[in-house]
Amino acid sequence: MWDYTDKVKDHFLHPRNVGFIDNFDGIGEVGSLACGDALKLTFKLGPDGRIADAKFQTFGCASAIASSSALTEMIKGMTLDEAAKVTNEDIANYLGGLPKEKMHCSVMGRDAMEKAIAYYRGEGEKKIDGEIVCECFGVTDKQIERAVKENGLTTIEEVTDYVKAGGGCGHCHDKIQAIIDTTLGNAPKPPKKAEPLTNIQKIKLIDATLEREIKPALNQDGGDIELVDVDGNRVLVKLRGTCASCNKSQLTLKHYVEAKLKDLVSPDLVVEEV
Amino acid sequence: MDAPIYMDNNATTRVAPEVLEAMLPYFSDLYGNPSSMHTFGGQVGQKIDAARAHVARLLGAFPEEILFTSCGTESDSTAIYAAIRSNPDRKHIVTTRVEHPAVKNLVEHLGKNGYQVTFVPVDRQGRLDLDVLYDSLSDDTAIVSVMWANNETGTIFPVEEIARNVRDRGIVFHTDAVQAVGKIPINMANSAVNMLSLSGHKLHAPKGIGVLYIRKGTRFSPFLMGGHQERGRRAGTENTASIIGMGRAAELAMAGMEVENSRVKALRDKLEAELLKRVPNSMVNGDPENRLPNTTSIAFEYVEGEAILLLMDQYGICASSGSACTSGSLEPSHVLRAMGVPFTAAHGSIRFSLSVYNTAEEVDRVIEKLPPIIDRLRQMSPFWHEAQKSGK
Numbered sequence: 001m002w003d004y005t006d007k008v009k010d011h012f013l014h015p016r017n018v019g020f021i022d023n024f025d026g027i028g029e030v031g032s033l034a035c036g037d038a039l040k041l042t043f044k045l046g047p048d049g050r051i052a053d054a055k056f057q058t059f060g061c062a063s064a065i066a067s068s069s070a071l072t073e074m075i076k077g078m079t080l081d082e083a084a085k086v087t088n089e090d091i092a093n094y095l096g097g098l099p100k101e102k103m104h105c106s107v108m109g110r111d112a113m114e115k116a117i118a119y120y121r122g123e124g125e126k127k128i129d130g131e132i133v134c135e136c137f138g139v140t141d142k143q144i145e146r147a148v149k150e151n152g153l154t155t156i157e158e159v160t161d162y163v164k165a166g167g168g169c170g171h172c173h174d175k176i177q178a179i180i181d182t183t184l185g186n187a188p189k190p191p192k193k194a195e196p197l198t199n200i201q202k203i204k205l206i207d208a209t210l211e212r213e214i215k216p217a218l219n220q221d222g223g224d225i226e227l228v229d230v231d232g233n234r235v236l237v238k239l240r241g242t243c244a245s246c247n248k249s250q251l252t253l254k255h256y257v258e259a260k261l262k263d264l265v266s267p268d269l270v271v272e273e274v
Numbered sequence: 275m276d277a278p279i280y281m282d283n284n285a286t287t288r289v290a291p292e293v294l295e296a297m298l299p300y301f302s303d304l305y306g307n308p309s310s311m312h313t314f315g316g317q318v319g320q321k322i323d324a325a326r327a328h329v330a331r332l333l334g335a336f337p338e339e340i341l342f343t344s345c346g347t348e349s350d351s352t353a354i355y356a357a358i359r360s361n362p363d364r365k366h367i368v369t370t371r372v373e374h375p376a377v378k379n380l381v382e383h384l385g386k387n388g389y390q391v392t393f394v395p396v397d398r399q400g401r402l403d404l405d406v407l408y409d410s411l412s413d414d415t416a417i418v419s420v421m422w423a424n425n426e427t428g429t430i431f432p433v434e435e436i437a438r439n440v441r442d443r444g445i446v447f448h449t450d451a452v453q454a455v456g457k458i459p460i461n462m463a464n465s466a467v468n469m470l471s472l473s474g475h476k477l478h479a480p481k482g483i484g485v486l487y488i489r490k491g492t493r494f495s496p497f498l499m500g501g502h503q504e505r506g507r508r509a510g511t512e513n514t515a516s517i518i519g520m521g522r523a524a525e526l527a528m529a530g531m532e533v534e535n536s537r538v539k540a541l542r543d544k545l546e547a548e549l550l551k552r553v554p555n556s557m558v559n560g561d562p563e564n565r566l567p568n569t570t571s572i573a574f575e576y577v578e579g580e581a582i583l584l585l586m587d588q589y590g591i592c593a594s595s596g597s598a599c600t601s602g603s604l605e606p607s608h609v610l611r612a613m614g615v616p617f618t619a620a621h622g623s624i625r626f627s628l629s630v631y632n633t634a635e636e637v638d639r640v641i642e643k644l645p646p647i648i649d650r651l652r653q654m655s656p657f658w659h660e661a662q663k664s665g666k
Contacts, residue, residue: 059655059657
């Protein structure tokens with residue numbers, strides 16, 4: 001037995017805007033019989049460019065029907081730009097929340113809205129973006145990545161709740177974990193290839209690093225630094241402000257400025273004061 | 275909400291009033307431990323023996339072949355582990371693709387731990403491919419476990435025939451008969467079945483009591499170890515009240531078998547025929563010939579099961595569904611998928627399972643209420659509109 005909110009039950013038992021607008025301006029279809037739920041959304045724009053009417057047909061469980069009903073209520077009166085910003089979380093919140101295993105119902109609503117807007121704008125049927133990861137439900141890496149990013153998902157189970165991926169045979173679980181890791185930045189980064197910088201790249205990078213990383217720190221102590229020239233791997237600088245008269249300036253130069261530049265630009269750099 | 279119309283008896287049954295009445299003294303006055311030496315406890319032991327005899331009669335077995343457990347799942351696990359522990363050199367298990375999770379998940383687990391498993395497929399009617407079963411048998415096979423009747427479709431399998439062939443190969447045969455016992459006649463006297471599981475709460479005894487039948491001469495190894503209860507085959511102080519209830523339920527099942535196969539069957543047949551007549555694009559899942567008398571699984575195309583159940587719930591009608599959404603998994607039931615039921619139908623499959631407590635009025639009410647529910651959901655379903663357009 002699912003723990004549905006009263007609002008979900010209300011929208012399931014008394015769904016709003018069931019139907020199909022024959023002279024629609026936009027239409028979006030998502031899901032399939034095989035997946036167990038599907039939604040066909042149509043909308044009609046008013047003379048003011050806002051959504052004057054929206055209707056849905058849904059095959060699916062109570063929360064799929066309720067999510068569709070909620071979506072049509074939410075988008076009526078919106079401009080397409082506003083409707084495009086409706087997230088799956090907005091739909092779930094409108095319903096007072098959905099059981100986590102049913103979040104994919106709200107994602108389905110969001111996806112149908114996007115497709116319907118794309119149809120209206122003549123962007124046509126978007127090709128499925130990315131590579132299929134979950135064969136059972138036809139979910140791509142891009143879809144998983146997006147769900148992870150937008151909803152802060154951290155486990156395979158959560159990914160299944162939101163986009164169904166991994167809910168069938170389970171063979172794709174390793175791939176889903178890898179996508180989660182990469183998206184959240186937990187994956188071991190591939191070792192950087194030490195591409196040799198051209199002179200102009202090197203100078204730009206040194207200048208940017210000085211501006212962004214080093215100057216603010218020196219400024220805090222009333223000091224400053226100015227890039228004079230770059231000769232091969234020799235970085236020639238002038239210290240200013242309090243730094244110019246500070247007896248620890250050589251220490252600052254070697255242990256702070258040079259270390260930073262070695263770390264962020266190139267390990268071969270040597271900093272010299274002129 | 276209306277008074278419940280309970281048609282989900284393959285999930286669980288109500289405790290028969292006679293069963294409850296028989297049990298009550300064992301919660302109050304007769305609280306002794308059946309293992310005690312004193313008369314106060316010992317008298318409970320005698321009542322347990324009587325209950326054991328009732329269960330034995332229901333199965334055509336000897337009382338010493340009856341082992342009380344805590345549930346059907348424990349009986350299944352006990353049987354399968356007993357077989358593989360008694361045959362440590364054999365590393366092959368045969369079962370079907372449509373077993374209850376109590377067997378399916380255990381065997382899948384063993385499959386990941388050194389056992390080779392053959393899952394026998396079924397056809398579109400849910401009938402087993404016996405050639406695959408027999409061809410898979412070898413000297414390495416430790417056990418064959420085939421359910422007597424399927425919980426979702428009610429399809430009855432030719433268990434006696436399979437058991438004979440398996441016995442002739444010198445292999446242990448177990449059957450999960452949880453759905454069959456009490457609904458169809460079962461007689462272990464002339465059978466080749468080695469072990470049989472049953473569950474009390476499927477036949478009007480309470481939840482928390484199961485039975486494992488173990489044919490004399492079958493090599494056995496206990497699942498729970500400890501005390502000497504159940505002649506050392508299942509340790510743990512007896513669940514006395516429930517065992518007494520189980521015995522009474524077995525008596526009632528024997529007496530009620532004819533009602534089950536006449537009146538209950540007639541109610542089921544009427545329910546099924548009327549629903550098929552009144553709802554277009556509906557069909558029965560499973561073998562119409564060999565089927566439990568109380569069960570019908572009906573697929574309503576282009577709608578989804580959870581939505582049907584929740585709308586029926588408004589009228590107090592209790593049934594269950596093979597759809598994905600009801601189980602929390604995302605795929606429809608493994609039984610319907612194994613049968614190759616198309617997705618158009620699998621998601622909208624509803625199982626009605628009746629009992630002796632159902633009435634003709636209840637059946638009429640379901641026949642009245644369900645067709646408009648299906649129609650209402652179809653009016654919402656994009657696939658229904660597409661199917662109508664294409665004239666299906």
